Amino acid sequence: MELAIRTEHLTKIYNQRLIAVNDMNLEVPKDSVFGLLGPNGAGKTTTLRLLLGLQRPTAGRAEVFGKLCGPNAVVVRSQIGYLPTNPKLPGNLRPIEYLDLLGKLSRLPRQVRKPRISALLRAVGLLGATEQRIQTFSTGMCTRLGLAASLVADPPLLLWDEPTAGLDPTARRFTLDLIRELGKTKTVVVATHILSDIDQICDHLGVMHEGRMIFTGSMQDMKKRLRRDGFSLELEGDTDNIRLLVNEVNNLEGIDARLGAGQVLLVRIANERGRSRALAEVLKLIDASNLSLQAVHSGQNATENAYLQLLQEDEAHGFQR
């Protein structure tokens, strides 16, 4: 497997006091959408800044496409497009001037720079705001300009730190779609603590907790970590009929059912039972009852559950380390 990012025992300690990144070994496959997940203060941003060479590791090493990261690693940075959380942009410039400056910093010749800037402004929906100074931009517009800025040099690796922070639903949807689209041709690392974002866009995942990487693997591996799988079925009909259904479902082997809030049937399937067969049996019972099935949700919170489980395990075993 070709790697975009590789870290070995990467450690960052601030002022001999705060351990921000703790002995991290990370491998990000090339052309993957990698989610760097963790609660606030887990060390996600520090990890990205170490990769960019904005900070120096206290120990260990980090490589991007096989090249060592560091403050003067110009070649490494030429392959990275970075979007910081709530990017701080020069308010006195207009979007085109800003992107032109960044294009020059990436040594793009004019004939490449200019068409790319207009294409990017169109792509992020800022074509109508080219006359405005950046200081008049809303948070969402700044983030969209930040996205365009990270793409100016068309780098093969994108490091995006909380790309959906402070965005309205439309802008958030746009950003997630963009990541999905970019993930087809580039390696995208998205650092976030928003699980639903990770769930929608990532194919690989790393979970950080207190500076440690407590899980890395594919999304499937992550979901498999759940002790039990479950479904929730939204029903419509008489409450008594739903209660009756709950009893009938509980009589099935290896299936545990209970009534949730708002006429939702929560079904848990034991590990030894096949999910599809168990679900088919439950659906047959619903069909036989006088209830109408409104929606079926499968593993909606699987990532969240797996994530919380990981954090709990890490805290419980903390002293063993």
Add this chain to the structure above:
Amino acid sequence: MDSSAKISLSTRMMPYLAILQHDMRALWASRLVRLWLAATAVLTLMLALANWSQFQNAPMIASLLFPYLVFPWFFVVVVLGVSPVSGSRAEALADGILSRPISRCGYLIAVWFARVMLVWSVYLVVIVPVIALVTLAKRPVPEDTVTVYGIVTALFLVGLVLTFLVSLGFLMGTLLRKPLLAVVVLIFVWYPISLVLSVFSLEEFSPISLCQAMPTQLRQPWREVEGSSKVNVNKEEMNAFSSLSNFFSVLSPTKPQPKAAKPDFFESKEFKDFSLGWVTLGYGLPTLMTIILATLSFYWRDL
């Protein structure tokens, strides 16, 4: 072959030129620089008009250069030097520029150069026309022997001191990170500098000594033979200029005349042994040192 080499060099320099251009533009747009430009123009004109019929050309030009060397422009120049990599600007800088494919050293040199260019521009834009006016106008004072060489070297020396001050501010801003703290430290370092220099018998490097030696330097010919007979120093005028220096020096804790470790230099008040090369070296080398130290400090720093 030549063409491709040229393209590659221009491509290589593109980010640094872009930073230089961007920084210069931002600086010119800043209130501090605009106010400084206006204030320096007003003060220079006021000094010229106030001494119009009093000073010969040499002490007049020296008096115009005095505010750049001692007070108040030293303060502005230091503040301009301190700002680029300190305070909240550092974070924005890391996000916007240093996460791009440029080296820290290259960035630092580019912003330093932008500040030096700006300081030189403001200084020359104001001082050169006024010097031209003073030297070319018919004034009711005895004719002086100020030379073009003398003017150019005097302007160069003051520019060199300003460059040193920008660099010193740059170093402090990089080391201390907090702009206000850096400025306060610099004031405490710079003002008693004459005292420190006199301990090491280097009084001629102090800004006030430099200022006092300026009339002599302004009358200096390119070759000794050309102007040796023309030097016509008016002692009364020199004393008047000295008192002007002393007036300004009240604003700073620095003694107007450092203790004479070299009597031949200070006691004659003619500063005949003033050495341009020696002073250039005395300010040039520390300037280089401060840039190297600032670069090293910035290289090792986390952003």
